[in-house]
Amino acid sequence: MQTISAQSAGSELSGRTAIVTGSTSGIGLGIAQAFAAAGMNVMLNGFGDPAEIERTRALLAGTYGVKVAYSAADMSKPADIAAMVTEARAAFGHVDILVNNAGIQHVEAIETFPPEKWDAIIAINLSSAFHATRAVVAEMKARKWGRIINIASAHGLVASPFKSAYVAAKHGIVGLTKTVALETAEFGITANAICPGYVLTPLVQKQIPETAKARGITEEQVIRDVLLHAQPTRQFVTTEQLGALAVFLCTGAAASITGTALPVEGGWTAQ
Numbered sequence: 268m269q270t271i272s273a274q275s276a277g278s279e280l281s282g283r284t285a286i287v288t289g290s291t292s293g294i295g296l297g298i299a300q301a302f303a304a305a306g307m308n309v310m311l312n313g314f315g316d317p318a319e320i321e322r323t324r325a326l327l328a329g330t331y332g333v334k335v336a337y338s339a340a341d342m343s344k345p346a347d348i349a350a351m352v353t354e355a356r357a358a359f360g361h362v363d364i365l366v367n368n369a370g371i372q373h374v375e376a377i378e379t380f381p382p383e384k385w386d387a388i389i390a391i392n393l394s395s396a397f398h399a400t401r402a403v404v405a406e407m408k409a410r411k412w413g414r415i416i417n418i419a420s421a422h423g424l425v426a427s428p429f430k431s432a433y434v435a436a437k438h439g440i441v442g443l444t445k446t447v448a449l450e451t452a453e454f455g456i457t458a459n460a461i462c463p464g465y466v467l468t469p470l471v472q473k474q475i476p477e478t479a480k481a482r483g484i485t486e487e488q489v490i491r492d493v494l495l496h497a498q499p500t501r502q503f504v505t506t507e508q509l510g511a512l513a514v515f516l517c518t519g520a521a522a523s524i525t526g527t528a529l530p531v532e533g534g535w536t537a538q
């Protein structure tokens with residue numbers, strides 16, 4: 268992890284407290300780092316090697332001088348999600364910002380798509396956002412301030428073959444975002460979905476061989492002709508770009524942005 272300098276939003280957001288689900292890796296970790304650099308206290312969550320997670324936690328806290336906690340809550344389990352929110356309140360006093368980011372993927376034709384993968388993807392990529400949002404909104408309404416950021420996907424706006432569960436979950440989270448935005452609009456709360464294109468994280472690295480198998484092509488062809496082909500920039504989106512957007516959505520300058528699905532996908536859905 269490279270250190271990033273404190274951002275200009277830092278003083279405004281200093282002392283805010285955030286939960287970022289699925290932040291032991293990839294996009295969630297990028298957002299957690301950007302939040303810490305902006306002076307926010309962050310609850311990390313996700314799976315991984317406990318020693319490595321503790322190193323990350325201590326590094327973020329030490330580098331940016333903020334409180335960083337960790338919850339091992341499993342986002343497929345509603346009781347774990349409620350416990351994570353309770354732990355965040357115990358660590359920080361309250362929760363200002365919730366980023367629903369945890370997610371998994373499985374790439375396979377629908378006729379052989381394993382039902383248990385469907386259930387897991389809907390639970391982790393969609394239902395967890397419902398459970399976590401449900402647990403924080405009353406407090407945000409009472410405090411008259413809050414930010415809910417759902418990490419959807421370009422696949423929340425358009426489909427690709429062989430990703431039935433993922434595309435369904437991501438379209439679902441865009442709808443959830445709009446509903447939460449309408450319910451909270453008069454309480455100083457915004458709810459937005461960020462819709463990234465391809466980011467070279469472990470989630471994408473894992474689907475390269477799966478996609479090669481599903482389409483009968485090589486892994487090199489998957490990168491060139493499937494992943495980057497979708498994005499007119501022919502560049503992967505970076506976790507730093509997504510972290511900076513998430514920080515912006517937390518600022519006062521973004522207070523009128525709510526109920527949106529913001530594409531960050533190199534022009535993919537403009538086509």
Ligand code: NAD
Nearest residue numbers: 289290291292293294313314341342370420465466468470
């Ligand atoms: P990643 O695999 O690098 O990280 C996923 C994170 O979620 C990890 O911290 C992992 O431990 C955590 N996680 C997985 N299952 C969990 C569970 N049951 N409970 C708690 N945590 C769990 O993946 P990523 O690419 O950073 O993906 C993050 C989010 O961004 C996902 O929602 C994904 O759908 C979305 N997204 C990714 C891309 C991309 O190209 N990488 C594009 C669009 C959207």
